[in-house]
Amino acid sequence: MSALLHPLAEKALAVRARSSGRAILGITGAPGSGKTTLVRRLLAALEPVMPGRVAWLPMDGFHLADSTLRSLGRLDAKGAIDTFDGYGYLATLRRIHAETTHTVYAPDFDRVLEQPLAGGIAIPPSTELVLTEGNYLLDGSAPWSSVRAELAEVWFCDVPDDVRRERLVARHVEFGKSPDAAAAWVESVDEANARRVQSTRDRADLVVETTVAAG
Template sequence: MPSPYVDELAARARTLAASGPRRVLGVAGPPGAGKSTLAEALVRALDGVAALVPMDGFHLADAELARLGRADRKGAPDTFDAYGYAALLARLRAPEHGETVYAPSFERAWEQPVAGALPVPPDVPLIVTEGNYLLLDEEPWSTAVRPLLDEVWWVAVDDGVRVERLVARHVAFGKSPSFARDWVLRSDEANARRVAPGRDRADLVVDLDAGRLVTPGRASRA
């Protein structure tokens, strides 16, 4: 992602961070769009102004997914602890004085959440969080999570590029190419279709194909 692109986004994020108490910025989009890459680049560019807390730390563990009969569609909205995620966001928005808040991460090599892995110091004015379902118009995402996000940006990229990224990711973490492609086309793409309407509800669309930032009703060159 070109530096001027990140610089423009970082400037917008700095303005958000400076506008009162701690703010929370969401980065949403379909699987494989580049949410993690953008969020990580943004936090690096902000250089101490922001902390990254991904939604993926709230994946349910495999044992619980098996108990619920949902293991074959891991990554769907109901395979996350959405209320737990919302509770953490609320705590991050209003931490106790001097409190470091610990958030979970997600270890891709194990495909499991890891509790208490991400420390968020009390003096960081902006939280950046990213995930597929931040703009999903279904409960509890729309009622428990979305109100806790000051802005949500949508990352858009060509669907063919997304699919190939996802297949390569699964292969890199030990899946066979045939299993990886079948999983992506069956599971990941079902989730992509489910979240697609969220683009129209975003505060900003980061269009990686067109190289521009789009807001409702107008566009600006990145």
């Protein structure tokens, strides 16, 4: 465990210890702020300590399918808050708390297909701590304002804007966009979303500097 992540892993364990039932720890931040990499490193640090008792629920699985976005006229805004099934995400968080005697299945997201995959994530009865990450966990609009009540804590990933934008362009190129198209998407779509997410920073329980991480 690195010097950076050791105290964060300890904090995550403390979140679990303070909860009477299952604990859900939210990781939020603007697109490209390092959420996914932070969660992966936390999972790697926590799994040896609590084997089979920690799970990961990315909010990305609740993206609306491209066919649905096309019918709504929102395909060119994919990633905006209204292009997610927020009520489905909220219902899944509530199921995770309430349904502890059987496996809870949730959608995953395929980065190559850029589509959600039904039932791609399994949260078994043994799970005690769920790490969930996504952009809008602290947003004040419905239904997102109700999401916060399901989370024991929310940590905000913070990174300089130039680093974040560079990561986003590289990610879009990796998954098929040309460099010019990737840069245009970041400026026209991702940055508007980022401004909305960054406005929620002060609502977080902890701000994590993620300059060394990507995601």
